[in-house]
Amino acid sequence: MKARVHIMLKDGVLDPQGEAVRRALGTLGFAGVDGVRQGKVIELDLTATDAAAAEEEVRRMCEALLANTVIEKYSVEII
Incomplete structure (x- = not known):
């Protein structure tokens, strides 16, 4: 059996990596x-x-x- 865990920053927590990706995508058109x-x-x-x-x-x-869990949320999927 496998489990997949998705982990994301909670809403309201700054995401500098995400912002860098957003800017780079804009630069690429x-x-x-x-x-x-x-x-x-x-x-x-x-x-x-x-x-x-x-x-x-x-x-x-x-x-x-x-x-x-202070700054991240997660979900668990059993696959």
Whole structure:
């Protein structure tokens, strides 16, 4: 079983990397982009066989290590 974790900065938290990408896109002629938020995706290979238990374990991983919950939000997808 696999899990995919999407991590993004919370709304209201400045995203300097996203802003740099937005400016670069404008420089390259892509004028229709008003904003960019950059995040990360983490895929985990799990030995768990129960999807609900796996999701709970991955959420604990996020709270402990994978996401900085002060400034980041995350979602977990079991695939």
